[in-house]
Amino acid sequence: MKKSFAALSFTAMLLASTSFSGASANSYSYLDEILTLQPDVSSNELMSSVEEIAKNTGEAEQQILEQIYKELKNDQAQGLAEAKSNQTSGDSGGTVSVGNSTKGNFYYTPSQTAYLDHGHVGLYYTSTTIVESVPSAGVRTISTTARKVDSSGALVKSVSTTTTNRNNAANWAYSQVGQSYSYNFATNRSTGHNGAKNCSKLIWSAYKLNGNLDLDDDGGLGVYPRDVRDAPSTKLVRNI
Missing domain, CATH: 3.90.1720.10 (endopeptidase domain like (from Nostoc punctiforme))
Incomplete structure (x- = not known):
């Protein structure tokens, strides 16, 4: 019985760890993509803003990063659509x-x-x-x-x-x-x-x-x- 409980506990911990790692990976993926689109903005500056927004809104930082990424991509797409020969x-x-x-x-x-x-x-x-x-x-x-x-x-x-x-x-x-x-x-x-x-x-x-x-x-x-x-x-x- 003790072995069964220990095994279940270990499995739960492993699943939690895997889930957390996946979320972190997604967050950092968005962060990297954002910094690629805005290379003159430091990660510290960006994350400081994200943390402040998360604190004020109650949203998860990952959601905020995803929204920022989507806005940047939309702006990029609009710019390309409107692109002229002499910018x-x-x-x-x-x-x-x-x-x-x-x-x-x-x-x-x-x-x-x-x-x-x-x-x-x-x-x-x-x-x-x-x-x-x-x-x-x-x-x-x-x-x-x-x-x-x-x-x-x-x-x-x-x-x-x-x-x-x-x-x-x-x-x-x-x-x-x-x-x-x-x-x-x-x-x-x-x-x-x-x-x-x-x-x-x-x-x-x-x-x-x-x-x-x-x-x-x-x-x-x-x-x-x-x-x-x-x-x-x-x-x-x-x-x-």
């Missing part, structure tokens, strides 16, 4: 100036950032000045004549809110000039509004803090430039 990086331009627009509007252009075509967005601080976050400089300002983009797929959009909210959002974005760039798109909804940020986080935070607008088309864990571009509360001003 530019977030901080270097194409051949066409973005042109002037109203304070609080933003522009979108196809763009290669962190090895993926995430697209790129920048906010109009004045009719002739853009505030944006780019890898080489972080949050900066640049004139609309100097900001060149690829005209294929580039556009200007407005946000459907009050003039006060648009002005305050642009002013807040300007207050972030000098902050460093963050390559972490995957969990940027849960990171702080101040500090390092990428282009979509800059605009998302600006309107989240000024008007309580959520410029995130799919409401996922990460806010990508195309999420801002396609947010329901935005409308096309013109194609560039």
